[in-house]
Amino acid sequence: MKPGFETLKLGRKPEGRTLLTADWVLGHHDGSHRLVPRGEVVFDNGEILFVGQHFPGEVARRVDFGKSLISPGFIDLDALSDLDTTILGIDTHPGWSKGRVWPRSYVDAGPYEMYMPEELALQKRFAFGQLLLNGITTAAPIASLFYREWGETIAEFDAAADAAGELGLRVYLSPAYRSGGMVLEKPGQILPVFDEQRGLRGLEDAVGFIERQSGRHGDLVRGMLAPDRVETCTIGLLQRTNAAARALGCKIRLHMAQGIMEVETVRALHGSTAPVWLATNGLLSERLIAPHATNATDEDLRLYAANGVSIVHCPLVSARGGNTLNSFSACRTRGINIAMGTDTAPADMLMNLLVGLMTSRINDGAPDRIRCADLFDAATLGGARALGRTDLGHLSSGARADIAVFGLDDVIMAPSIDPITTLVAGGSGRVTRATFVDGRPSMLFGEVAGVNMRSARDRVQQQFDGLVAKYPERSWAHPPVAEIFPPSYPIESSAHG
Numbered sequence: 001m002k003p004g005f006e007t008l009k010l011g012r013k014p015e016g017r018t019l020l021t022a023d024w025v026l027g028h029h030d031g032s033h034r035l036v037p038r039g040e041v042v043f044d045n046g047e048i049l050f051v052g053q054h055f056p057g058e059v060a061r062r063v064d065f066g067k068s069l070i071s072p073g074f075i076d077l078d079a080l081s082d083l084d085t086t087i088l089g090i091d092t093h094p095g096w097s098k099g100r101v102w103p104r105s106y107v108d109a110g111p112y113e114m115y116m117p118e119e120l121a122l123q124k125r126f127a128f129g130q131l132l133l134n135g136i137t138t139a140a141p142i143a144s145l146f147y148r149e150w151g152e153t154i155a156e157f158d159a160a161a162d163a164a165g166e167l168g169l170r171v172y173l174s175p176a177y178r179s180g181g182m183v184l185e186k187p188g189q190i191l192p193v194f195d196e197q198r199g200l201r202g203l204e205d206a207v208g209f210i211e212r213q214s215g216r217h218g219d220l221v222r223g224m225l226a227p228d229r230v231e232t233c234t235i236g237l238l239q240r241t242n243a244a245a246r247a248l249g250c251k252i253r254l255h256m257a258q259g260i261m262e263v264e265t266v267r268a269l270h271g272s273t274a275p276v277w278l279a280t281n282g283l284l285s286e287r288l289i290a291p292h293a294t295n296a297t298d299e300d301l302r303l304y305a306a307n308g309v310s311i312v313h314c315p316l317v318s319a320r321g322g323n324t325l326n327s328f329s330a331c332r333t334r335g336i337n338i339a340m341g342t343d344t345a346p347a348d349m350l351m352n353l354l355v356g357l358m359t360s361r362i363n364d365g366a367p368d369r370i371r372c373a374d375l376f377d378a379a380t381l382g383g384a385r386a387l388g389r390t391d392l393g394h395l396s397s398g399a400r401a402d403i404a405v406f407g408l409d410d411v412i413m414a415p416s417i418d419p420i421t422t423l424v425a426g427g428s429g430r431v432t433r434a435t436f437v438d439g440r441p442s443m444l445f446g447e448v449a450g451v452n453m454r455s456a457r458d459r460v461q462q463q464f465d466g467l468v469a470k471y472p473e474r475s476w477a478h479p480p481v482a483e484i485f486p487p488s489y490p491i492e493s494s495a496h497g
Contacts, residue, residue, distance in 0.1 A: 004063035011168060011449030013440040016060025017044045022068040023408065024419045027051040028394035033072075033377065035419065041070055043401035046218070046438035051395045067409040068433055069419040072395050073137025073402040074349040075383025077172075077253065077312045078291045078341025081127045081141035081160065082120075083464050086317060086344050088485060096184055098484055099475040100146060103184040106474045107193070114147040114470055119463050121159040126456040128169045130347045132443040133453070134429030135404030137436070138170040138383065138392060140253060140289075142343060145228055147467065151177040151202040154209055165217030166450040168442030170402065172251070172387065173221070174209045177202025178228035179237040182261070184476055192231060192265055199237040203227075207244050214250075218438060223250045224289075230256035230274040231265040238283055245287050251387060253289045253312075257296035259323070275300040275309075284309055289386050291341055293331070294323040305334040310386035313378065314343040315356035327363035328356060328378075329370045339383040340375070348429035349379055350406075357424060372424035401439035407431045 008014065025039025028051070042050040042059060050057075085100075092098045102111065115123070124141070131139050141160065145151060152175035164171040179199025180192045203225070210223030225245050227233050233241075233254075245252045256262065256274040263273060270277045276299060278284050286308035293301070293311045304311065313325050325331065331338055342352055353375040360370045384393030391399045406423055408416045410431045416422040423431070435443040442449050468485065472478045 004061055005444075007061040008063060008441045008444060010441055010444050010447055013046065013438070014061065017042055017049065017058065018439070019055060019059040019062045020065065020070055020403070020405070021062065022065040022070045022405065024069045025051060026069060026071045026395060026420070028072075028396040028399075033373070033380070033394065039070065041395055041401075041403065043439050046401050046440070048395060048397055048399045048401050050397060065405050065433060067407065069406045069408060069423065070395070071135070071404050071406060072380045072393055073404040073435060073437065074135050074379045075138040075339065075387070075393055076131060076136045076342050076347065076349060077140045077289060077339045077383055077386060078142050078314050078343040079127070079131055079136065079139035080143070080342060080344055080347060082123050082143035082147075083460055083467065084345035085144060085146075085467070086320070088468070090320060091488065092485055094188070096188055096190060097476050099471040101182050101184045101190055102146070102474060103476045105478075107183050111149050113149045114467055115463065117155060117159075120156045121163070122456060122459060123463070124156070124160040125163045125167065125451045126453070126460050127347070128163055128167050128171075129448040129451045129453050129456070130345065132167065132169060132435045132437075132448050133432060133446065134342075134347050134349055135406060135432040135435055136169075136342075136347060136349060137402035137404065137442075138172070138387075140172045140224055140226075142226075142341075143176070145176060145178065145181075150181075150198060151175060151228070154205050157209055158213070161213045161216060161221045163450075164220055168220070168437045168440045168449055170220050170392075170437055171222070172224040174206040174223050174225060175202065176226045176228050177206055178232040179234045180232040182232065182265070187476060190261060190265075192269070194234060196234045196236055199227075199234065200240060203237060203240055203244065207248065210248055210250060220438065223248060225250060225252045227252070227254055229262065230254055230278075231262045231269075235281055238278070239281065242283050242285075242287070251289055252287050253291070255291050257290070257300050258292040258294055260295065263295050273297055273300055275303050279303045279307065286310075286388075289339070291343065292318055292323075292325070294318050294325055301331060301334055301336065305336045308337075310337040310339055310382070312339050312341040312386070313356060314341040314352065315359055316342065316348075316352045317344040319355050319359055320344075324359040324363055325356075328360035328374070329364055332374070337382055337385050338378045339386040340379040346429060350423055350427045350429055350431075353379060353424045372421045375424060376420050401436055403434075403436040404432060405434040407433050
């Protein structure tokens with residue numbers, strides 16, 4: 001072990017000044033990131049004191065990460081916090097027949113919680129550990145409501161807040177709620193069904209959670225209102241959400257302009273796209289954070305720009321489904337703030353930055369409109385801007401010590417000349433060496449504070465297998481699992497010579 005590492009205790013905030021050094025440090029000056037060769041970062045009590053070379057003061061410890069980049073931690077504003085089921089839809093079509101939308105028979109029988117409370121708690125801990133393993137220091141959790149009785153519960157989010165505090169992850173969260181759900185009435189016909197009062201009760205629960213939890217665990221936990229999807233919300237619910245966010249001083253995350261089903265449903269209900277509908281009702285503002293914008297029209301994007309709405313770009317999960325943001329450079333030219341999200345497993349932000357680079361260049365028809373640094377900015381500065389945090393997303397004096405360290409000498413990577421280009425073009429989350437949140441080492445060399453990831457992985461696989469076994473009862477005509485999810489290749493029971 002290199003000198004200094006023995007003084008870092010996983011999960012414990014170090015006492016006294018800590019100096020980190022490496023071949024490269026991504027500092028910040030005059031409003032933008034700056035590379036510092038053989039740079040140093042000094043922090044104490046969760047706050048950065050110095051970024052540069054040759055710190056003149058005394059320190060309690062020096063830790064040299066060698067051939068690495070010391071970077072601001074990534075900010076993930078659509079971070080998976082349950083078991084990722086999008087993989088079940090990658091090669092199985094049509095989607096309406098594969099249990100992703102409730103059939104009428106399941107609704108009439110009475111939807112139920114498909115996970116036990118202790119299973120949900122484990123999922124949050126495992127998902128938060130995955131984020132830390134990938135250099136993500138701030139997250140806004142997201143989970144599917146397809147597997148819930150209706151919305152998320154206060155109890156599971158109390159457990160999630162505690163998990164964030166124990167593992168050492170900065171989170172913005174509250175239970176998701178909705179006033180409607182999509183129901184498969186017959187093959188190919190998906191219609192919304194609403195219960196506004198149920199949605200309003202969910203909003204009331206979320207407000208109470210934020211009032212009680214925000215600021216806990218040394219301010220690692222803060223609130224964000226999270227109505228589920230725009231097509232499952234009534235205007236009354238969204239108006240009350242907007243008023244609550246203004247009173248609480250928090251942000252709202254609302255998924256919209258993200259898919260054909262949503263676009264068609266909202267147009268049938270309200271005669272316009274979702275952003276136009278919200279703008280007509282005075283509900284677009286800088287309080288709003290909107291994943292994914294892959295189906296946004298020119299008018300939608302103009303309204304986002306005019307009202308200060310931030311986009312959360314999740315290029316990997318979007319591209320896997322055949323969708324792209326058209327395009328990153330075009331949105332940036334319009335003046336729209338772009339943050340990043342992962343929204344799937346793996347929670348690999350570096351992989352997302354590469355996919356975002358590629359899809360934008362394909363849509364642009366030219367490689368010179370977007371650079372690796374632009375995506376890196378979105379995953380750091382863009383996320384901080386969306387949250388209204390001037391003390392996150394960069395390494396400079398006075399900022400919080402939210403830090404990720406990425407190895408530049410991993411055998412999977414090409415030789416390096418520029419650390420940012422090297423990481424975006426050829427890196428992955430597997431090269432993350434350490435993650436510090438508020439100065440606390442939350443992940444060191446693959447070990448996460450507060451959770452045994454390998455043991456947890458085995459347990460969540462068992463949960464996933466149990467969930468898949470329930471798909472027949474929530475799929476149209478109730479076919480067996482083998483028919484819903486056929487194998488990629490035929491399975492043979494005996495070997496051939």
